[in-house]
Amino acid sequence: MSxxxxxxxxxRGTWDGLTEAARxxxxxxxxxxGLASMRFxxxxxxxxxxxxxxxxxxxxxxVSDAADGEEMAxxxxxxxxxTVLRGLGxxxxxxxxxxxxxxTMKINYKSASRR
Numbered sequence: 001m002s003x004x005x006x007x008x009x010x011x012r013g014t015w016d017g018l019t020e021a022a023r024x025x026x027x028x029x030x031x032x033x034g035l036a037s038m039r040f041x042x043x044x045x046x047x048x049x050x051x052x053x054x055x056x057x058x059x060x061x062x063v064s065d066a067a068d069g070e071e072m073a074x075x076x077x078x079x080x081x082x083t084v085l086r087g088l089g090x091x092x093x094x095x096x097x098x099x100x101x102x103x104t105m106k107i108n109y110k111s112a113s114r115r
Contacts, residue, residue, distance in 0.1 A: 005066040005103040008040045009077035011058045012098075017091030018053075026053060026090070044080055056092070058084070070099040 018026070030050035039045045040059045048056035060077040074097035085092050 003066040004063050005073075005101050007062045007064070007070065007073035007077075008100045008102060009060045009062055009073055010098050011044075011060065011074075011077050011081040011095050012055065013057075013081070013085075013095045014055050014093045015048075015053060015091065016093040019089070019091070022088075022090050023053065025088075026050070044077070044084055046084070066103070070101060073101075074099050 015026075026048070027050050030048070033047050034049070035047070037045055038047050038057075038059060040061045042061050044058040044060045046056060046058050058077075058081045060080055062073040062076045064072050064076060077099075078095045078097055081095055082092075
C-alpha cells in the first residue's frame, strides 16, 4: 500500500455565464459564503464577495497517494469544484489551484524565549 498524504487545495475561478436566477441565488447567499465560511473540507467550501460578483474560491482537503503528488491533488480538487458548481447551476471559467502538502510542510516553532 502506498503512502497517503493530506493536501489543502484552494481552487480559484471566475463566474462566467451566470443565469439571472443563479446570480440572484449567489447574491442572496453571499453572507453565508464570506470570510467566516472559509474552511478546508472534503466536500469543499465556497467563498466569494457579492460586490462585484466576479471571483470565487473553494477550499478542499484531498487525501491521495504521495507518489501522485500535488498535481493529482489539484486535479481532484478542481474536478470536485466543477462537479459542485455545475450541480448548483453556476457557470464558471477556468479553474486554478494552489496546493499545500500538509505531510511535508515544515513548522517553525518559536522557542520559549521568543514568545
